Amino acid sequence: MSQANYLFSKKLKRDDWLIIISNLIPVFGVLFLKWSAVEVFIVYAMETLIVGLLTVLKLLITTFYQKQDNWYNKGTTTKVSGLFFITFFIMHFGIFAAVQTSIFSQVAVITPPGKGMLYFFFHWWEYINKDIGYMLGGFLISYLVRDFFPFLQNKEYKTTPMMLLMFQPYGRILIQQFTVIVGSMFLNFKLGVAFILVFALAKIFVEVFLNFEDILKKTMASLAEKSGKQ
Secondary structure: OOOOHHHHOOOHHHHOOOOHEEEEEEEHHHHHHOOHHEEEEEEHHHHHHHHHHHHHHHHHHHHHHHHHEEEEEEEEEEEEEEHHHHHHHHHHHHHHHHHHHHHHHOOOOOOOOOOOOOHHOOOOEEEEEEEEHHHHHHHHHHHHHHHHHHHHHHHHHOOOOOOHHOOOOOOHHHHHHHHHHHHHHHOOOHHHHHHHHHHHHHHHHHHHHHHHHHHHHHHHHHHHHHHOOO
């Protein structure tokens, strides 16, 4: 099925509705509860960190059961420890998250005077207040119910390739990076509230209708096939 046909034929499931609801909570808060647009974008930046932490936890559980897995690189296949996948992910994903949060915090001017560019990345919990807690809670519940709990219930940790687990968050995170960084620019021009809904809808579209999981699985299958021919 082509991507276009997939978009128009997809029937929304429970997990999709969870994504939609969790992304509309900040919109509702800003429009009707007078939540700060700055705080909404802070939550979107923190969401990146939540996804990273849950991915590390999934990799740790998978490592406990699988011990090792295939690492594909330049047409070759190597058996490496799960700890290698975890270390690689923390370093690589950490760079993504650090760049995103640093650019956001500087452009949105939320870093305390005299603090470095990485202050938000290393002190994100200091920004959590009641409203941010509500929004973060919505995202966390969404991720747990539609992703982490099924991962445990279906015992996916016994069969899912660690390389697949490691790269699962990247499609979503690339969109979040764009959303948060561009959003911080609008905040600077006092237009954050006007564009909250636009960003939320764009994020929902990417997470619900763009089948990154299928694309990633096909890429992994292609890497495995090419490695097997060496």
